[in-house]
Amino acid sequence: MPKLIDLSMPVHNDMISFPRVVRPALVMYETWQEFAERVGAAKYGVDWLTAHCLVVIGDHIGTHVDSLRHMRSDGPGPEGIPLEYCYGDGVVLDFRHLPKGAGITVNDVQCALQKINYTLKPLDIVLIHTGAGKINHTEAYLTDHVGMTGEATHWLLDQGIKMMGTDAVTFDPPVWAMFERKQFWEAHRVMLDREYYHLENMANFDQLPPHGFKLSLFPVKWVNTTAAPVRAVAILDE
Numbered sequence: 640m641p642k643l644i645d646l647s648m649p650v651h652n653d654m655i656s657f658p659r660v661v662r663p664a665l666v667m668y669e670t671w672q673e674f675a676e677r678v679g680a681a682k683y684g685v686d687w688l689t690a691h692c693l694v695v696i697g698d699h700i701g702t703h704v705d706s707l708r709h710m711r712s713d714g715p716g717p718e719g720i721p722l723e724y725c726y727g728d729g730v731v732l733d734f735r736h737l738p739k740g741a742g743i744t745v746n747d748v749q750c751a752l753q754k755i756n757y758t759l760k761p762l763d764i765v766l767i768h769t770g771a772g773k774i775n776h777t778e779a780y781l782t783d784h785v786g787m788t789g790e791a792t793h794w795l796l797d798q799g800i801k802m803m804g805t806d807a808v809t810f811d812p813p814v815w816a817m818f819e820r821k822q823f824w825e826a827h828r829v830m831l832d833r834e835y836y837h838l839e840n841m842a843n844f845d846q847l848p849p850h851g852f853k854l855s856l857f858p859v860k861w862v863n864t865t866a867a868p869v870r871a872v873a874i875l876d877e
Contacts, residue, residue: 644847646804646854646871648775648840650701655780657808660699668693698866704802704838704858705810709865710830717858717867720836724801727764729854729873730757731847734785735770740816742788742825743767748795755849761799764854772806772842786812789825796835802856804838804871841871848875 648654656662668691675681675688699705704725707714732751734743752759759765771784784807795803803810811817811826829835838856853874858867 640877642875642877644843644873644875646841646843646847646873647702647869648772648842650696650868654701655775655778655808656697656700658781658814660697663694663696663700665692665694665696667691696868698861698864698868699839700868702838702840702842702869702871703866704836704856704869705827705830705866706836706864707830707834708863710827714830716861716863716865718860718862720858721801722857724762724764724836725856725858727762727802727854728760728850729764729766729847729852730755730759730850731766731768731844733768733849735768737785739783739785740812740819741785742812742816742820742822743785743791744788745791745794748791757850759795759798759800762802763798763800764856765795765800765803766841766844766847766854767803767805767807767810768844769805769807771808772844775806775808775840775842780808782813782815784808784813786810786816787826789829792826792829792835793833796829796833801834802836802838804841804856806841806844808840810837810839838869838871847873851875 671687671690675686706717708716769784855872861867
């Protein structure tokens with residue numbers, strides 16, 4: 640049996656979310672007893688049936704994949720992400736040694752690949768290990784991580800990569816670092832000219848080997864949204 644590792648962030652009312660992204664509201668809409676009463680079954684002695692919750696959520700809450708519409712007004716939403724990009728061989732690149740706020744360079748990526756003795760092939764799925772997944776329940780999650788530069792993102796695309804993911808709150812460096820350098824969402828802005836997709840708010844990268852596993856990253860088929868939730872799972876042969 641393969642070993643499955645959950646790479647998804649828990650979603651709840653008190654979770655940490657990116658600035659300007661409203662936290663979700665997950666509430667009980669109709670209890671077990673209320674549904675039985677209102678549907679009419681209670682008068683026949685069945686007073687406990689199916690409960691229902693009301694979920695109000697943004698498309699960038701929890702583990703999600705950004706669609707091209709996130710950056711392009713005419714871009715497709717998650718429904719346009721090719722399924723073949725969402726399942727494939729995973730590679731973890733470790734950048735936990737970089738200082739907080741750093742932008743990951745092409746040289747950083749190449750050194751990380753050399754360290755694990757791995758050569759990328761087209762449609763590999765590259766995971767950016769910042770270490771932030773360990774603190775995703777604290778306010779430091781918003782500030783204490785590194786992120787991709789535009790140049791490094793272009794380099795990965797040149798190797799045939801279409802899907803990437805990070806355990807940080809954003810694929811780019813933290814907001815304070817972007818403002819300090821006056822360089823804003825440069826990795827995201829690559830999407831203006833090239834097709835690629837990335838996941839944010841992933842978790843448990845420390846449970847993965849550097850490579851030799853599969854990733855399942857299929858998004859909910861939301862139409863014309865700028866992102867969609869993903870239940871991200873790594874599949875390892877025992």
